[in-house]
Amino acid sequence: VVAIGAAIQGGVLAGDVKDVLLLDVTPLSLGIETMGGVSTKLITRNTTVPTSKSETFSTAADNQAQVEIHVLQGEREMAADNKSLGRFILDGIAPAPRGIPQIEVTFNIDANGILHVSAKDKGTGKEQSITIQNSGNLSKEDVEKAAKEAEANAAEDKKKREAVDAKNGLENAIYQAEKLKKDN
Structure with missing residues (x-):
């Protein structure tokens, strides 16, 4: 496949082949680990590159001063079942109740297939990032x-994801009820 693509691209560059556009795509989805060990996809499989996608997340605990951004590649619902591409810490988050800080995570894949992931605290402006060179180098x-594997485990993965989502929802409801009780 690579040799055929290279031959076509060579023909395009030489002017021998016209009306052909070769597009590079992400071979697998890219995302981060979120509360409960869930894999949250930001860039889905087969997205053409270059591409960029941002999503806003928040803290999971009161007065959380830092978050770990765990970058993942794969199609599975749980982070542990996907390939870890790297991790970094965004610290210096101002003390606040959980869910209040706004952390913008941006995935940017350039024309060379290099993945740049950044996380920025919208409140303080603090930012950290990681560059991953070979996220697309898969056979x-x-x-x-x-x-x-994702297809074979889809039903089991869905059950796990639903259980984690339910647990997270319940914990959030308890947190909100305790907060309401404390405020009154």
């Missing part, structure tokens, strides 16, 4: 294996 077999 066809690796991509197919990951897709087949």
Whole structure:
């Protein structure tokens, strides 16, 4: 596949092949680990590159001073079942109740396939980032294996994800009820 693409691209560059556009895509989804060990996808599989996607997250505990951004690659619902590409810490978050700080996470894949991930606290302006050079260097077999594993485990993964989502929702409801009781 790579050799065919290179041959076509060579023909395009030489002017011998016209009306052909080669697009590079992300072989697997990219995202981060969120509360409860869930994999939250920011860039889905087969998205054309270059591309950029931002999403806003928050803290999971009161007065949380830092968050760990765990960058993942894969199609599974739980972070542990995907490939870890890297981690970094955003610290200096101002003390606040959980859910109040706004952390903007941005995934940017450039034309060379290099992944840049940044996290910025909208309140303080503090920012951290990581650059991952080879997130797209997967063989066809690796991509197919990951897709087949995701498909084979889809029902079980969905149950796990729903259980974590329910637990997170319940914990949030308890937190809100305790906060309401404390405020009154």
